[in-house]
Amino acid sequence: MPPKKERKDPAYLREQGNREAQTKKVRKITFSLIQLIVNTEGQTLQEWEELGLLSDMNERLQFVGQFSCQEAIQKQYLKPYTKVSFPPDSEFTQPKHISSVDWTVMHITSKSKEVVVGYIEDDTFYIVFLDKDHKFWPMTK
Numbered sequence: 001m002p003p004k005k006e007r008k009d010p011a012y013l014r015e016q017g018n019r020e021a022q023t024k025k026v027r028k029i030t031f032s033l034i035q036l037i038v039n040t041e042g043q044t045l046q047e048w049e050e051l052g053l054l055s056d057m058n059e060r061l062q063f064v065g066q067f068s069c070q071e072a073i074q075k076q077y078l079k080p081y082t083k084v085s086f087p088p089d090s091e092f093t094q095p096k097h098i099s100s101v102d103w104t105v106m107h108i109t110s111k112s113k114e115v116v117v118g119y120i121e122d123d124t125f126y127i128v129f130l131d132k133d134h135k136f137w138p139m140t141k
Helices: 045-050 054-064 069-074
Strands: 030-032 103-107 115-121 124-131
Touching: 045 054, 045 124, 054 103, 103 124
Parallel strands: 030 124
Antiparallel strands: 103 115, 115 124
């Protein structure tokens, strides 16, 4: 007689391994250019490429994209303006199709005057303006 095969317990009876519980995944911030306004205030992607700013912006987006929205704000990579709806001294015009948002800026390097301007909604930073001269919210002279 051939030896009997060992029967395996059904999956619901098997003992669980010793893997540790996984922590809840935190959503990372993403970036969208769908709201980018061109040919009015600010610059286009092509202008930023010609000025050598587009690669800096892309590196910054990649760097900041490793953080959650809250982490990026806490580390001040993203700076929301929460006290006013639109900067009062801005040289930009508030887009009519975008209202009731906290406008947010991101400098393309840690000490640059060039900023990417937009707003955050559902962990997505919607880029609205590219501002190489910091005219969205001009610094006091």
